Amino acid sequence: MDSKPIEVAALSRALYPGMLYDCRNDSFIPGVTLWDTEAIKKNLDVHQHPSSDFTISTSNSLMVKSNLLDVSASLKASFMGGLIEVEGSAKYLKDDVSSARQCRVTMKCSKTVRYEQLTMSNLGKITYPWMLDKHTATHIITAVLYGAQAFMVFDQMASTEEQKQEIQGTLHMMVKKIPMFSIEGEGKVQLTEEEKTTADRFSCRFHGDFDIKQNPTTYLEAIEVYKTLPGLLGEKGEKAVPVKVWLYPMMKLHSNAAQLLREISVDLVSQVEKVLDLFKEVNVRANDMIGSCQLSGGGGEKEQKLVDILNTHNDSQFTSSKMKKWLDEKEIEMNLLRSYTDMLKDFPIMNSRVKLFKVLFDPMIETVVCFTFTSLQNKEPYLSNLTQCLQSDDFRKLEKNYSFVPSAPEEETQPWYTSPELSKKIRDIIRRFCVISENHQTDNKFRFIVASISDPSDPGVSIRTYRCGEIGFPIDAPTSHGD
Structure with missing residues (x-):
């Protein structure tokens, strides 16, 4: 593994200069450093780093979400594996649509204020050298970029595919206008009657690092919150939080320190990401189908539709037994590889x-x-068959007579x-x-x-x-x- 510094998104975690970080599971060790507090403060170099960004996204994929938060492949793998509990703006990663009829546009607002770094050459002798032998961390946080991020997620339900496209366009246009409203001053936001009617149909959810009084739930409230964001970091940026950190390998300080031997490949993370997104898509479509099946008096035809959906699932590659078998095999393989690489x-x-x-x-x-x-x-026959299954038009429509013929028989x-x-x-x-x-x-x-x-x-x-x-x-x- 290259012993170079690593750049990592903070994801609203309390990461500060001098703290110890373990890249093997993307965890940090609070309250433990190699130097005392006074030495760290004395050797901290601080620079102003003002910047702001406004981005609009219409995608709900994990790939796009992680790109908006500048999440690396290895950090994404830790998130997907449940190793990281996200807070603040990073909660946006877990905000998924629940229906295929859901129209969504997300607005990202970000601001940075300052950059702090340790001057490693001046820190001198390590105060607590015994920490290097504990092998509880692989890196030291040597630099932090401070600021804040916020995501406002706007949703509206559509009844048809044609209406969904129309609503999506309108929603995108209205969200794009928000910064223009904000520069009109302190007065009340002025909307036309048509804009008011349109805005009343939107819902809003807020995920952010800013300390706001109340989370916005409507379009108008979102505009008011957006106008206040720049001032919420304090006059000198004292309320800013870590946005990005830089990690220095501990093995550079001591050859016996723990080190990251290997990072998970970007291609493998991408494959897992696609599979998870496909699972979410299937779950969304199943929710829509179940919601439309009213299993009460006179609903025999719709009840049969639900039976057909379950039969299609049982004939597909998504049965719990097949998934469990594949996951068990992967766990065995990973444990064996860990044993071999330890040797x-x-x-x-x-x-x-x-x-x-x-x-x-x-x-x-x-x-x-x-x-x-x-x-x-x-090659992974099961993953190939999953992809083939999801790309089948009959499966996507949940047809009654759907029958899956695998292109890669797993038994072979x-x-x-x-x-x-x-x-x-x-x-x-x-x-x-x-x-x-x-x-x-x-x-x-x-x-x-x-x-x-x-x-x-x-x-x-x-x-x-x-x-x-x-x-x-x-x-x-x-x-x-x-x-």
Whole structure:
């Protein structure tokens, strides 16, 4: 893992210079620092950083929401995994539509006021060095950008698809006008009769870091709140909250400190994000269907419609048994990988092609010995079938005669880690890799790394050697070349 500073969205969390942060689960440790309070205050460099932003969004996807909050892939993974409890403006991440007939436009207002950073070179000796050996954190918060963010979510229900498009356009236009109303002064907001009638149909929800007296619930209240936002941070920005923080690796201060060995891949987070959004879409459509089924006297036809929906679900890939089976397999795989990487903790993990190639083609390194996971990028039949199912027009319409024929039969592909032979092979190769490393630990021309490179012909793991960037013979295979 590269030992570079990391930029992280604060998500309304109380993160301040000098605090310890654990990137392995995106948690922070309040009340614990490496230096005493006086040393931190004395070495704090403060700059004014005034800026403001106004953005309008019509999307309800997690990808767009996280982009509006500047959430990184790894932080997003922690949120999706339930590791982070969001507050303030970050609660917007959990504000989802409940009906496909719901028209939504979101307005984001953000403001920054100052930037604070620790002058690491002047901090001097660490006051509490024993904290470095506890392995409870991987980074130190060395800089914080202060300000505040607010999201106003406007909704209106439509009765038809045609009406939804019309309402969406009107809603977008009305929200876009809000900043124009705010600069007309302290007087009452002036709306035409037509605008008043339109605005009365909107509802509003507020998620923000600003200390407002009362959350707005209507369009007019939203305008009044928007007008007051700039002054709510105080004359000198003393009421601003952390918006973004910068993290410095603790291993830069002490080689024995805990470190982040590998970040989850952006592509994998994106796949999980898409699956969660699709689950939400199915849930929304199911809610609409159930709401329209009045299971009372004379409702036999609508009751049958609900039965058809349940039958479609049972014939799909979304049954609880199939989901549980896949999740159980992923949990087993993750636990095994954690065990293997713990055994390889002394070796850097190349979690991207860029990092791998940087080592392979380093002119100062003659031989790279790579412990290679060869099956981590295998295709996921269940996820492929989920996507196929959701892309089916019949399934999207919840047709009565829907029948799913998987393009990737799951029975034909067994998880790579379930093979007893592979389990023995992996343990043997890990031991061999460590022995080879020990034999060459004083040779500066050798570099030992861990990476994931797909190779269906050699499932599980292998040890690969690269000479001057060119792959050589598999070092774990029986050869006459020796180690």
